[in-house]
Amino acid sequence: MASHAIETHGLTRRFGATTAVDDLSLTVETGEVFGFLGHNGAGKTTTVRLLNGVLAADGGQIRVLGHDPATDGPQVRARTGVLTETPSLDERLTAIDNLTIYADLYGVPTGQVNGRVNAILETFGLAERGREKVGGYSKGMKQRLALARAFLHEPDLLFLDEPTSGLDPVATQEVHDMIRHVSREEGRTVFLCTHNLVEAQRLCKRVAVMEHGQMVAVGTPHDLAHQIGADMRYTLEIAPDQTGAARDAVKAIATVSSVEASDAEDAELTLTVSDREAVPDALAALGAAGVRVYAVIPQQTSLEDIYMALHQRKGGAS
Amino acid sequence: MNWRAVRAIVRKDLKVVLKSRAVLIPLIMVPLIILVILPAVGGVLLANANPNSPEIADFRRESAMFFDNLPGTIGDRLDQYDNEVQRVTYVIFNLFFPSMYLLLPTMVANVIAADSFAGEKERKTLEALIYTPTTDRELYLAKLIGPWVAGVAVGWLGYIAFALIVTATTWPLMGGVFVLDLAWLLLILWVTPAAAGIGLGAMVLVSSRVSTFQEAYQLGGVVVIPVLLLLFGQIGGVVYFSPLVALITGAILWAIALVLVVYGARTFHRGELMARL
Ligand SMILES: Nc1ncnc2c1ncn2[C@@H]1O[C@H](COP(=O)(O)OP(=O)(O)OP(=O)(O)O)[C@@H](O)[C@H]1O
Ligand SMILES: [Mg+2]
Numbered sequence: 001m002a003s004h005a006i007e008t009h010g011l012t013r014r015f016g017a018t019t020a021v022d023d024l025s026l027t028v029e030t031g032e033v034f035g036f037l038g039h040n041g042a043g044k045t046t047t048v049r050l051l052n053g054v055l056a057a058d059g060g061q062i063r064v065l066g067h068d069p070a071t072d073g074p075q076v077r078a079r080t081g082v083l084t085e086t087p088s089l090d091e092r093l094t095a096i097d098n099l100t101i102y103a104d105l106y107g108v109p110t111g112q113v114n115g116r117v118n119a120i121l122e123t124f125g126l127a128e129r130g131r132e133k134v135g136g137y138s139k140g141m142k143q144r145l146a147l148a149r150a151f152l153h154e155p156d157l158l159f160l161d162e163p164t165s166g167l168d169p170v171a172t173q174e175v176h177d178m179i180r181h182v183s184r185e186e187g188r189t190v191f192l193c194t195h196n197l198v199e200a201q202r203l204c205k206r207v208a209v210m211e212h213g214q215m216v217a218v219g220t221p222h223d224l225a226h227q228i229g230a231d232m233r234y235t236l237e238i239a240p241d242q243t244g245a246a247r248d249a250v251k252a253i254a255t256v257s258s259v260e261a262s263d264a265e266d267a268e269l270t271l272t273v274s275d276r277e278a279v280p281d282a283l284a285a286l287g288a289a290g291v292r293v294y295a296v297i298p299q300q301t302s303l304e305d306i307y308m309a310l311h312q313r314k315g316g317a318s
Numbered sequence: 319m320n321w322r323a324v325r326a327i328v329r330k331d332l333k334v335v336l337k338s339r340a341v342l343i344p345l346i347m348v349p350l351i352i353l354v355i356l357p358a359v360g361g362v363l364l365a366n367a368n369p370n371s372p373e374i375a376d377f378r379r380e381s382a383m384f385f386d387n388l389p390g391t392i393g394d395r396l397d398q399y400d401n402e403v404q405r406v407t408y409v410i411f412n413l414f415f416p417s418m419y420l421l422l423p424t425m426v427a428n429v430i431a432a433d434s435f436a437g438e439k440e441r442k443t444l445e446a447l448i449y450t451p452t453t454d455r456e457l458y459l460a461k462l463i464g465p466w467v468a469g470v471a472v473g474w475l476g477y478i479a480f481a482l483i484v485t486a487t488t489w490p491l492m493g494g495v496f497v498l499d500l501a502w503l504l505l506i507l508w509v510t511p512a513a514a515g516i517g518l519g520a521m522v523l524v525s526s527r528v529s530t531f532q533e534a535y536q537l538g539g540v541v542v543i544p545v546l547l548l549l550f551g552q553i554g555g556v557v558y559f560s561p562l563v564a565l566i567t568g569a570i571l572w573a574i575a576l577v578l579v580v581y582g583a584r585t586f587h588r589g590e591l592m593a594r595l
Pocket of ligand 1: 592593
């Protein structure tokens with residue numbers, strides 16, 4: 001139990017006719033960055049609410065940090081930090097006031113409040129504007145302040161709902177670094193809701209994909225590629241004038257399902273193959289045909305490809 | 319009970335109110351008019367009135383029903399004065415003002431509660447608050463304390479201002495303090511907190527049905543005003559302001575306020591608040 005930060009079985013929540021979370025069983029290990037993917041309305045935010053005991057489930061079991069959030073909500077929430085979808089900041093108050101209030105609410109030791117507030121403002125690049133009213137902040141600054149508030153009490157488990165929405169690329173990078181840091185160096189667990197697949201690919205060891213409240217896949221991006229039976233792709237660098245010869249040479253191989261020129265100058269060919277053995281076979285065939293190969297570059301199936309494949313499959317089935 | 323968290327929420331709610339013009343203006347203007355400007359103008363006019371002027375005689379004649387039916391204790395008190403202006407002054411400030419005065423703690427608590435319950439929902443700051451480790455009970459209590467304390471504080475400070483102004487402006491006429499007696503003390507210490515409770519309770523009742531400060535403010539008024547008018551209308555028709563009336567009025571207001579607040583506690587669950595966000 002201790003190694004699981006989150007564990008649910010058959011978790012279900014309905015709103016009228018909509019089943020926002022449908023029979024969800026999932027496990028998140030302590031210290032991992034877990035990606036929770038799904039398009040709008042898939043049930044991500046509802047799941048975060050259920051896991052924090054701020055919304056009642058209609059069925060199923062939950063353990064978060066060893067507690068049941070339905071009965072021990074305050075104990076769970078004392079150790080979780082949540083970045084909500086909307087920043088949920090008091091715009092009439094200053095950043096310092098906003099943070100100080102939450103330091104009190106989360107029980108940060110009284111003597112440490114000022115130091116902690118100043119340090120976190122510094123970390124999130126808001127130190128110089130800490131005495132300004134939040135109403136005058138830009139969208140990205142509000143998002144950073146909301147993140148700062150989620151980190152303020154040094155929670156063991158962070159729920160980040162779209163943490164980089166509205167941030168510029170530099171700030172996005174900083175948030176990503178921060179997430180990696182709290183996970184790797186500080187051993188905190190991060191539950192990351194996002195529809196930004198590049199972000200998930202960069203940060204998450206494992207991801208779950210949600211569709212209409214149901215979890216349609218879970219695992220490492222690599223596992224998922226296997227689960228959906230995604231073909232492997234390799235890009236070959238060849239001499240531009242040999243493209244035609246190369247195509248003819250590899251076409252005959254049974255395990256090569258398609259060949260595309262992936263470069264405007266025809267200096268690259270991408271093979272989609274169903275079996276790794278196709279690679280040596282293709283190289284042998286190309287060698288025999290006198291095609292000179294300069295490089296073989298394996299193409300990872302991107303999370304985006306996986307996600308789209310799952311999405312289409314699910315959409316086709318329902 | 320986590321008092322540090324409760325205090326933090328109370329302080330936050332009041333601080334936010336102090337930064338909002340829409341909330342602050344009625345909170346300052348209404349007490350200012352009822353407890354400062356009206357008594358000051360009235361006091362100055364009465365202090366300079368000629369006891370034999372036709373206006374005083376007219377007023378006395380028009381209010382004959384009222385004056386002739388005063389209960390013995392008040393009649394005795396009025397007999398101590400030697401002219402009509404003094405008697406009219408005594409009656410206006412001691413018998414007409416108290417019910418107006420009671421509107422203030424009610425209104426203040428009502429407006430601040432509208433901002434703290436519905437305004438918080440409107441500004442979308444409720445969600446982060448719901449995610450804190452506070453219990454439902456702590457959250458509810460914190461939401462009650464701010465408006466209530468503010469209502470009582472404005473009531474008390476307002477009374478002090480009222481008493482000082484009335485006494486100062488009418489000193490030449492009355493020669494002393496005449497708006498402080500057992501009835502006033504009961505009104506301030508016993509009825510005022512209950513009146514603030516009514517303003518709060520009305521808001522607890524409507525807050526789950528509205529989503530903006532303005533709606534809450536209007537609907538809250540719709541609930542509060544009839545309760546007060548009914549109560550004062552009833553009382554005014556049969557009896558005059560006295561210690562006994564203050565005791566009974568207070569008891570009725572406390573009972574209504576408690577019912578509303580207890581009802582609110584039963585329906586105040588973060589799960590339901592969240593589902594309605
Ligand atoms: N309070 C509520 N009342 C009614 N329906 C709700 C409520 N909260 C969520 N839902 C419904 O539940 C489903 C899941 O919503 P949820 O907000 O969890 O999705 P999400 O994955 O977070 O979407 P997004 O990416 O747009 O934030 C949606 O169909 C939504 O309309
Ligand atoms: Mg969401």
